[in-house]
Structure formats: C-alpha cells, structure tokens
Amino acid sequence: MLRRLLLTAGLLTGLGASAALAADPGVSKEEIKIGMWSPLTGPTALLGTSERDAVEIAIDEVNAGGGVNGRKLKLIVYDDAGSPQEALAAVRRLIDQDGVFALIAGSTSGSTLPIVPLINRAKIPFVASISSNRKLLDPFSRYIFRAYSNEVAQADRVIEFALKQGVKKPAIVYTSNDYGIGGEEAVTHRFQQAKVSLVARERYNQTDQDFSAQLLRIKQSGADSLFVWAFAAESGIIVRQAREVGLTMPIYGGGGTATPLFPKAAGQAGIGVVAAYVAPELPESSFKPVADYREKLKARYSGNPPPGRPSEYDLAGYGALKIFAEGLKRAGSEPTRESFIAALETLKDFNAGTIFPVTFTATQHEGTDQSAMVRVNDANHWEIVKR
Amino acid sequence: MLGQLVVSSLALGSIYALTALGFAIIYRASDVVNFAQGEMMMLGAMAALLLYRDLHLSYPVAFGCAVLISMAVAIVVERVAFRPLLHAPHFTVLLSTVAIAQVIRSGVRAFYGQELSSFPPAWSDAPIEVYGVRFTLLGVGIIATTALTLIIFLVLFARTNMGWAMRATAQNMRGAAIVGVSVPRVYSQTWAIAGGLAAVGGILLAPLIIITPDMGVIGNKGFIAAILGGFNSLGGAVMGGFILALMENLIGVYISSAFKDVIIFGCLIVVLLARPTGLWGTQKLKRV
Numbered sequence: 001m002l003r004r005l006l007l008t009a010g011l012l013t014g015l016g017a018s019a020a021l022a023a024d025p026g027v028s029k030e031e032i033k034i035g036m037w038s039p040l041t042g043p044t045a046l047l048g049t050s051e052r053d054a055v056e057i058a059i060d061e062v063n064a065g066g067g068v069n070g071r072k073l074k075l076i077v078y079d080d081a082g083s084p085q086e087a088l089a090a091v092r093r094l095i096d097q098d099g100v101f102a103l104i105a106g107s108t109s110g111s112t113l114p115i116v117p118l119i120n121r122a123k124i125p126f127v128a129s130i131s132s133n134r135k136l137l138d139p140f141s142r143y144i145f146r147a148y149s150n151e152v153a154q155a156d157r158v159i160e161f162a163l164k165q166g167v168k169k170p171a172i173v174y175t176s177n178d179y180g181i182g183g184e185e186a187v188t189h190r191f192q193q194a195k196v197s198l199v200a201r202e203r204y205n206q207t208d209q210d211f212s213a214q215l216l217r218i219k220q221s222g223a224d225s226l227f228v229w230a231f232a233a234e235s236g237i238i239v240r241q242a243r244e245v246g247l248t249m250p251i252y253g254g255g256g257t258a259t260p261l262f263p264k265a266a267g268q269a270g271i272g273v274v275a276a277y278v279a280p281e282l283p284e285s286s287f288k289p290v291a292d293y294r295e296k297l298k299a300r301y302s303g304n305p306p307p308g309r310p311s312e313y314d315l316a317g318y319g320a321l322k323i324f325a326e327g328l329k330r331a332g333s334e335p336t337r338e339s340f341i342a343a344l345e346t347l348k349d350f351n352a353g354t355i356f357p358v359t360f361t362a363t364q365h366e367g368t369d370q371s372a373m374v375r376v377n378d379a380n381h382w383e384i385v386k387r
Numbered sequence: 388m389l390g391q392l393v394v395s396s397l398a399l400g401s402i403y404a405l406t407a408l409g410f411a412i413i414y415r416a417s418d419v420v421n422f423a424q425g426e427m428m429m430l431g432a433m434a435a436l437l438l439y440r441d442l443h444l445s446y447p448v449a450f451g452c453a454v455l456i457s458m459a460v461a462i463v464v465e466r467v468a469f470r471p472l473l474h475a476p477h478f479t480v481l482l483s484t485v486a487i488a489q490v491i492r493s494g495v496r497a498f499y500g501q502e503l504s505s506f507p508p509a510w511s512d513a514p515i516e517v518y519g520v521r522f523t524l525l526g527v528g529i530i531a532t533t534a535l536t537l538i539i540f541l542v543l544f545a546r547t548n549m550g551w552a553m554r555a556t557a558q559n560m561r562g563a564a565i566v567g568v569s570v571p572r573v574y575s576q577t578w579a580i581a582g583g584l585a586a587v588g589g590i591l592l593a594p595l596i597i598i599t600p601d602m603g604v605i606g607n608k609g610f611i612a613a614i615l616g617g618f619n620s621l622g623g624a625v626m627g628g629f630i631l632a633l634m635e636n637l638i639g640v641y642i643s644s645a646f647k648d649v650i651i652f653g654c655l656i657v658v659l660l661a662r663p664t665g666l667w668g669t670q671k672l673k674r675v
Binding site: 041042043176203204207209210212213214216217220233236237240243245246261264265308 | 388391392395396399496503504505512514516523595596599601604607632635636637639640644645647648
C-alpha cells in the first residue's frame with residue numbers, strides 16, 4: 001500500500017516536472033520524438049522502406065550538425081504493411097503510447113486518409129510525403145502539410161502536356177483504390193475544363209493481372225491516347241498488354257507510374273510513355289543534393305542498396321524531414337505543436353534540394369503544385385523532358 | 388471482337404485451368420482445399436527465373452528443374468502441414484494450408500526482397516494479326532504447353548498404376564488401403580503433382596505479368612474456377628478455368644470492368660445454388 005502511494009507520488013512529481021519543461025508531448029531537454037508509419041513490408045514496401053531510410057539519413061545529418069536548437073531528433077517507425085487497420089493502430093500507438101511530437105511521411109493514400117480524423121482530433125502536426133490524394137487536404141486541415149504536389153496538380157501537368165501534343169479523345173484505365181480513383185477524378189475534371197471528354201473510363205481491381213477486357217474496350221472506343229493511373233508494377237503490365245492488343249497511341253501516367261520499377265515491368269513496350277514525376281531530379285541524377293543522398297544510401301547498405309533504390313520516395317522522404325527540421329528550427333527553443341505549425345506556415349520557397357521548393361501559408365498546406373514530366377527513353381530509362 | 392476475346396482468354400484460361408486442376412486433385416484425394424496453391428505457382432516462377440535468368444540454363448531445362456523443385460517442396464509441405472493433421476477436423480487442415488501460403492510468401496519476400504522482375508519470354512511477345520485477331524507466339528506457347536501438360540497428366544492418371552492408386556484412394560481410402568494401395572504414398576504423389584501443375588502455371592504466367600512474392604493471388608482465380616467447374620471433377624476444374632477467363636473478358640467488355648467481380652461471384656452463387664458440386668461435379672456418396 002505504502003509502496004503504491006510512494007509510486008503514485010513519484011509519478012505525479014515526474015509528470016509535474018515534465019509538464020513544466022514542455023507543454024507538448026515528445027519534446028524533452030535532449031530530444032524530439034517523431035513518429036512514422038509506412039508500408040515496410042507487403043506489395044508497397046518500396047515506398048515505405050525508401051521513406052524510412054531517407055528520413056533516417058536526413059535525421060542523421062541534422063543530428064550530426066548538433067540537432068535542432070540543441071535537441072536531437074529521434075524517429076519511431078511502425079510498419080503498416082499497407083493496411084489501413086494496421087496504420088490506424090500504429091498511429092494510435094505513436095500518439096498515445098510513444099507520445100511523439102509530430103508525424104512524418106505517412107503511408108499510401110489508402111492508409112493515410114483514414115488517419116486524418118485521428119490527426120485532427122489529436123491536433124498533431126504531420127508532414128506528409130507519400131500520399132498524393134487530394135482529400136488529404138480537402139477539406140483543409142491545419143495539422144497536415146504536404147511536401148509534394150497532389151494528384152490534381154500532377155494530372156494538370158500531364159494533361160497540359162498531352163493537350164499540347166494534340167490529344168483529343170483520351171481514355172483512362174485506373175485502379176480501384178484511393179490513388180487510382182483520385183487520379184481518375186482529377187483527370188476527368190481537368191479534361192472537362194479543356195472541353196475534352198474521355199471516350200472510355202475503365203477500372204480494374206487491385207489484384208487483377210489481366211487487363212484485356214479493359215484494353216479491348218478502350219480499343220473499341222477509338223481513343224487517341226491512354227492515361228494509366230496505377231502503381232508502377234501494374235502500369236507496366238497494362239502498358240505491355242495494351243501494345244499486345246494493338247493499342248499504339250501515346251500513353252501517359254501519374255506519379256505512381258514514374259518510378260524505376262515501371263520500365264522494368266513494361267520492358268520494350270514502355271518506351272515513349274510519359275508520366276508526371278514529383279521531384280525536379282531523377283534519383284540517378286548527378287545534381288549534388290541527389291548524388292550526395294545516393295552516396296549516403298549506398299553507405300547505409302554497405303555499397304549495395306536494394307533494387308529500385310533510391311526511388312523518388314527516397315527524395316520525397318529526405319525533403320520532408322528537411323522541411324520538418326526547418327520548421328522546428330523556426331519554432332524556437334521551446335517548440336510546441338502550435339508554434340511548430342505556425343513556423344511551418346512561414347516557409348516560403350524553401351528548397352530541401354531533392355524535391356521542388358515548398359511554400360506554406362496559414363490557408364495553404366499544399367507545399368507545391370509543380371511536377372516534372374518524364375519519358376521512358378530508347379534505353380528504357382526515365383529521362384526528364386520538362387521541369 | 389468476340390473472336391479476339393476468345394483468343395485473349397485462352398492463354399489466361401490455360402493458367403487458371405492448371406491451377407484449378409491442382410486444387411481439384413488434392414481435394415479429390417484428401418477432401419482438403421490447399422490454399423497454398425497460388426504460392427506454389429509463385430515458387431515455381433521464382434525458381435524458374437533464378438535458373439533461367441541468373442544461372443543461364445536453357446528454357447526447357449530451367450522449366451523442368453523449377454517444376455521438380457516445386458514438386459519437392461509440395462512433398463515436404465504435405466509431410467509437415469498435411470499428414471500430421473490427417474485425422475484433425477477439415478477446418479484445421481485448411482488453416483494449416485493458409486499458414487503454409489503465408490510462410491512461403493513471407494519467406495520468399497525475406498529472401499528476395501521487394502524486387503520485381505519480368506520473366507524474359509521464351510517465345511516472342513510481338514503481336515501477330517490473322518483475320519483481325521491479334522495474338523502472340525507467347526500465348527500460343529502457353530496454350531500448347533498447357534495442352535501438353537494436361538495430356539501427360541491424363542496419361543499418368545488413366546494409364547499408370549500410380550494413377551490407378553490415386554483414383555482408388557479418391558473413391559475409397561480404406562478400400563484402397565485394404566487392396567494394397569499405400570495411401571501415404573498416394574498423398575505424396577498427389578501433392579507432388581499438384582505442386583508441379585502449379586509450377587507449370589506459374590512459369591507460364593510469369594512472362595505475362597511480373598514476378599513478385601505476391602503474384603500467388605492469382606491462385607484465387609484457380610480456386611474459383613475449380614468451384615465453378617466442380618471441385619471433385621478434374622475435367623470440370625479445367626473447363627472452369629477456361630470458362631472463368633472467358634467470362635471475365637466478356638463481362639469486362641460488354642458490361643463493365645468495375646462490376647466484373649460482382650457479376651462473377653454472383654454467377655458463382657447461382658451455380659452453387661443450382662449445382663452445389665459445380666457444373667461438372669458429382670456428389671460423392673458418404674455412408675454414415
């Protein structure tokens with residue numbers, strides 16, 4: 001009994017002491033805890049492992065330089081395996097048990113959108129760098145900041161490009177998840193504005209491996225161009241099968257297509273495909289910040305980074321942490337979640353080096369609407385055709 | 388258009404058919420649905436990729452070795468995950484096969500990572516057009532290999548002692564044992580053949596899609612095909628594979644690709660209501 005009383009008393013003093021130090025969880029004298037949930041296993045593991053490595057590499061850089069205002073950054077990562085349920089459990093744990101100060105990176109749209117209400121309730125800042133779904137910030141949330149362009153902005157750029165090439169009868173094939181459906185809405189909307197209507201809209205389920213039906217319908221529709229809103233591996237199969245059934249028209253893709261996996265999956269059939277790409281530089285670029293990052297990634301894997309790496313998610317994750325650190329720096333020596341949000345909203349054309357410069361204001365948390373256009377060249381590699 | 392649809396469905400239907408046949412022979416022999424069938428496909432494709440692309444064996448050799456490897460794995464699976472549960476409730480055995488599927492998938496992922504590979508096609512995948520119908524040599528190769536596999540299977544099943552023992556065991560396990568059939572050996576053989584069929588399906592499928600640890604999901608299609616055609620009818624399961632592929636394409640083109648699965652599963656329920664044992668299945672008599 002006495003023991004329990006003493007324990008309680010100790011706990012209370014402890015609580016009092018930490019409350020006096022900082023009003024918000026996750027901030028101690030020495031460190032600031034940052035939480036991340038991402039698919040580290042499962043079919044979309046490339047996204048999660050890229051972002052985790054990138055965030056950790058950027059944190060190491062920040063910490064090597066003495067941390068932010070004297071505090072080291074500490075990352076806690078959980079695997080959601082791409083499942084919304086596991087994502088929800090992971091974020092609850094980050095907020096309730098680990099008591100992190102803020103969240104970074106996030107997961108695929110399907111495992112990020114369901115977390116939004118939780119983030120808003122907990123009033124915890126989140127710098128997002130995987131999901132490109134419009135709904136992440138529509139309706140607006142003052143706690144969420146996106147480091148790269150959303151699917152609407154990506155679709156805008158691709159369609160602008162396609163319209164210039166004379167596209168008049170576009171068709172779209174898309175996957176029935178948040179990424180695909182969001183992309184289809186964005187593409188349809190943007191074409192409507194240009195008074196062009198889609199002649200075919202074909203949808204497929206995520207585990208489908210055969211797309212002949214969809215592609216034959218598109219062939220019948222007399223389309224003069226094909227938009228593919230699917231993740232890289234499926235995009236590759238779709239493009240290959242499209243050429244097989246005799247679709248020879250130009251093919252355009254969204255951000256999910258523009259990854260190094262696509263040319264591998266599509267093979268020769270992928271040559272000439274144009275897609276929106278979320279960073280100003282390709283992962284294999286010799287541009288200094290990207291080249292430096294690549295070296296660090298190599299060192300992390302003792303010279304042998306996993307296949308497909310670095311990916312653009314490496315670049316995005318790295319940029320997101322740099323944005324995060326800059327906001328934290330501007331929030332001053334006693335950061336609170338509120339002062340961190342206010343500080344992020346002062347970022348103007350902040351250039352993290354690996355992604356497009358971001359600007360946040362009190363009413364605009366979409367960091368940028370820029371994307372580059374990339375094309376698969378004759379050597380079956382992506383090249384930037386328009387920045 | 389219709390001609391094109393039928394032709395497009397044949398290659399995929401072949402693969403569904405091989406998988407469905409794998410499901411059906413295990414079910415007939417042991418009343419168990421082996422949910423690791425899709426993973427056995429993936430394993431076959433992975434093995435072939437390693438042998439063909441990385442060890443530079445010729446395609447037929449790599450093909451044959453990969454099939455043998457999968458058969459060996461299937462024999463091991465039968466010994467560790469099925470035979471010890473011979474007298475356990477069906478549900479337990481079924482869960483055991485689900486667990487095996489997970490073990491194979493996660494194991495391959497741990498070993499192979501998130502790499503995705505395209506399998507270099509053994510036959511040209513450049514489209515050829517004949518009377519307005521487009522197809523590839525790859526598709527023809529897939530259909531021909533499937534036909535050959537089915538013929539070999541038929542001969543084994545109908546003309547050899549092994550096939551006779553398998554049929555006898557499927558009809559009446561105790562009776563077969565009494566007349567001298569080694570039932571454990573029949574189980575091993577059955578699983579080995581199912582593993583081999585899965586591997587053939589997986590290797591043929593590989594150049595059409597992309598090899599990932601998750602490609603086994605297509606095994607579900609074989610499962611549906613087997614239900615459709617009849618789980619205890621081998622010919623029915625094969626037909627089920629072709630029917631499913633054709634249905635998918637017909638519905639996708641003439642109705643809507645978004646509703647493809649809704650309609651197919653709807654049809655499945657109708658078939659099961661009208662003929663609980665599938666289109667070609669026969670009621671297995673159970674004496675109580």
